[in-house]
Amino acid sequence: MILKNCVGLITGASQGLGKAFAESLLKKGAQVVICDINQAQGEITRAEFDLRYGPGRTAFITCDVTSLPQLKDVFSQTVQTFGRLDVLCNNAGINNENSWERTISVNLVALIQASYLALDHMRRDRGGKGGSIINVASMSGFVPAAHAPVYTASKHGVLGFTRSLAEASSLGNYGVRINALCPSFVNTEILETVNHEENLGIFYQFKDNVKNLMQAFGVLEPSDVANGFVQLLEDDNLNGAVMKITTSKGIHFENY
Numbered sequence: 651m652i653l654k655n656c657v658g659l660i661t662g663a664s665q666g667l668g669k670a671f672a673e674s675l676l677k678k679g680a681q682v683v684i685c686d687i688n689q690a691q692g693e694i695t696r697a698e699f700d701l702r703y704g705p706g707r708t709a710f711i712t713c714d715v716t717s718l719p720q721l722k723d724v725f726s727q728t729v730q731t732f733g734r735l736d737v738l739c740n741n742a743g744i745n746n747e748n749s750w751e752r753t754i755s756v757n758l759v760a761l762i763q764a765s766y767l768a769l770d771h772m773r774r775d776r777g778g779k780g781g782s783i784i785n786v787a788s789m790s791g792f793v794p795a796a797h798a799p800v801y802t803a804s805k806h807g808v809l810g811f812t813r814s815l816a817e818a819s820s821l822g823n824y825g826v827r828i829n830a831l832c833p834s835f836v837n838t839e840i841l842e843t844v845n846h847e848e849n850l851g852i853f854y855q856f857k858d859n860v861k862n863l864m865q866a867f868g869v870l871e872p873s874d875v876a877n878g879f880v881q882l883l884e885d886d887n888l889n890g891a892v893m894k895i896t897t898s899k900g901i902h903f904e905n906y
């Protein structure tokens with residue numbers, strides 16, 4: 651996929667990884683819609699991008715991805731504003747074992763809803779122009795974690811959904827590539843959750859375990875992960891791919 655003049659929609663992009671993904675698209679000459687539940691930070695990020703990349707290339711829409719009406723509105727506004735939709739990145743995510751149903755709603759249910767809405771716009775076999783969906787999973791999609799059972803389950807779910815939908819896309823000639831991105835620990839605000847009982851709930855007693863993991867495996871920067879994001883978008887051969895990014899091995903793929 652050639653990213654110049656593409657239109658990308660990224661959820662949870664007010665800060666952190668989503669912001670880095672949006673910036674990587676802008677650097678390639680694309681236009682982006684960033685949506686997030688955090689309106690104040692989203693508007694700051696849009697203003698920053700307007701200064702750096704020129705006004706009119708970034709739109710911010712306030713959206714709680716767990717609200718289907720709000721999510722539908724984001725897709726409509728994207729097409730109204732920029733005339734098309736080529737890329738969806740399902741990035742919004744939380745780590746909360748107390749509100750574990752909300753963790754599943756944000757990390758998995760909303761990602762499924764948004765993927766289906768994107769397919770409605772993109773499917774070539776239904777008159778669309780094709781496109782690319784990237785679902786942000788995690789290395790937590792592969793390994794167990796005593797301090798985060800539901801977060802871990804949500805990321806395992808993202809991988810199963812992504813690989814299966816990619817197979818449907820291929821068999822059904824949807825013309826949409828659907829891939830998963832699995833970073834190890836990255837230097838963003840979500841890592842702060844491991845210091846809070848309100849996030850880890852009854853698993854707070856295992857907080858030192860996760861801190862030891864971070865020390866042992868190291869922490870990536872968002873720009874490292876954005877490089878993988880661009881690679882998944884630009885390589886037209888990839889569908890159903892599961893890209894892992896770790897400090898020890900860099901960008902590599904899980905082969906099933």
Ligand SMILES: NC(=O)c1ccc[n+]([C@@H]2O[C@H](COP(=O)([O-])OP(=O)(O)OC[C@H]3O[C@@H](n4cnc5c(N)ncnc54)[C@H](O)[C@@H]3O)[C@@H](O)[C@H]2O)c1
Pocket residue numbers: 661662663664665666667668685686687688713714715716741742743744756786787788789832833834835836837838839840841
């Ligand atoms: N940082 C890491 O170590 C790491 C590693 C692997 C995967 N991930 C995944 O990367 C994604 C991005 O996380 P991050 O590391 O940038 O953390 P972050 O907390 O900085 O960013 C998450 C963003 O999602 C937004 N968000 C949360 N709930 C939302 C909702 N209901 N609707 C819309 N937006 C919502 C937040 O406001 C925030 O801007 C998540 O899916 C996370 O699970 C993170």
Ligand SMILES: CCCCC/C=C\C=C\[C@H](O)C/C=C\C/C=C\CCCC(=O)O
Pocket residue numbers: 745787788789790793795797798801833834835836840841843844860863867896897898
């Ligand atoms: C382990 C999850 C605990 C929750 C901590 C908060 C947010 C972190 C989210 C990341 O998605 C976790 C990423 C990776 C953890 C899994 C494997 C360890 C690293 C393996 C490696 O680098 O080789």
